[in-house]
Amino acid sequence: MKGLQFFEQELLLFAAFWFLLGAIDDIGVDLCWIWLKLAGRARDGRISREDAAAPLQGRAAILIAAWHEAEVIGHTVRHALSVWRQDDFTLYVGCYSNDPGTIAAAMSGAGADARVRIVIHENAGPTTKADCLNRLYTALCDDEGRYGHRFRSVVLHDSEDMVHPAELAVIDGALGEVDFVQLPVRPEPQPASPWVAGHYSDEFTESHAKSLVVRDALGAAIPAAGVACGFAREIIAGIARRRVAEGGPGPFAAECLTEDYELGVLVWREGGASRFLRVRDADNQLVATRAYFPARLEDAVRQKARWIHGIAFQSWDRLGWSRGLADWWMVLRDRRGPLTSIVLACGYVLIVVEGLLSIVRLSGVRAQPEISPWLQGMLLLCFASLVWRSIARFAFTAHEYGWPEGVRALMRIPVANFIAIMAGRKAFAGYMRTLRGAAVTWEKTSHDAHPILAAAGGTATR
Structure with a gap:
């Protein structure tokens, strides 16, 4: 006792x-x-319907790495092409030769639209998400040389994303002043999983309506979420040159489980300007990427373990600590x-x-x-x-x-x-x-439903 x-x-x-x-x-x-x-500095911006559909100031490259995403990638590509009215972008979808289902779904979603390029990785999958993104970056550079144009921005998305019609316009406008911009992510409720999937809604809403707003105001580094984030072409090129000089294949760290988080921090470390933006459209809807998050307990644990491993452990080893007080505080929170x-x-x-x-x-x-x-x-x-x-x-x-x-x-x-x-x-x-020497592997989250189905009145269960 x-x-x-x-x-x-x-x-x-x-x-x-x-x-x-x-x-x-x-x-x-x-x-x-x-x-x-209270000071009026946390208000959401606004974008009109006309500005949301206006031509971009320069070409945009959207990168999506896909492995075993046959259930969702077609919906993502088809929806993006239908709501993004601009013609001056190229959607790069990275697939693997040993994943024919994903290739077929991506091709079905693209149809005959010339704005899509499906890139087949020369290595069998899965490698890592960063490795697939580096392959897409190589294709992007090849296209610049082949067609004689230079992309203005590089935008990242995941295979399961439901993009907002105004996203490209918001990112394109912001990149006139900064080098990196992150827009909010909105987890969609899933009636079949109100507890596991639902807890993402609580955490992302508080983070993307408060924490990142404060981080932006303090001038600290803004971590990239890997979706709804846009980079100026030149800052990506600079990071790529640094990686290549260190023996890497491109701007994305293939040995890192959270290459998107690291990329956002590197922009700030390289002296680039970053912003987190909350903008609402003409219908007062938040310009954000909507997505279904894991609905099963084991999937949620695996995904969050990957985030903690990459952000808390790997980033400590790879990035060290910041010298600025505000950024040091935010990194400590991460x-x-x-x-x-x-x-x-x-x-x-x-x-x-x-x-x-x-x-x-x-x-x-x-x-x-x-x-x-x-x-x-x-x-x-x-x-x-x-x-x-x-x-x-x-x-x-x-x-x-x-x-x-x-x-x-x-x-x-x-x-x-x-x-x-x-x-x-x-x-x-x-x-x-x-x-102890184990290799870093791509423990990706499986997706078998897309939020566009719920929006269209279809099934949204997982």
């Missing part, structure tokens, strides 16, 4: 300290966002995933310990030690922080998806925590394997 009580006290102190430190971090971002709102999983696990272990102690106390044993005033104060602050975080999560999710989803966002908090714990453990195990 005494040993369990001592363990409870130590675990309480450890968890309370780190929960409180994380709360201070989050509240700091909240206060920055509130100040930006890399706290492993610690967060440990602290959350301790919190749930505490629930079990408290349950065991309650059972013992019911049997008549009363030897409970006193909790120090300092620890009581820390626990009180942690509880207040939890209430504040819950209010914020409800507010942001309800604003984007409606109040019923806001209520479900509160109920999804334990689900999100469990996924974070499991993903942190898996990411650490994967990182340790790479330290």
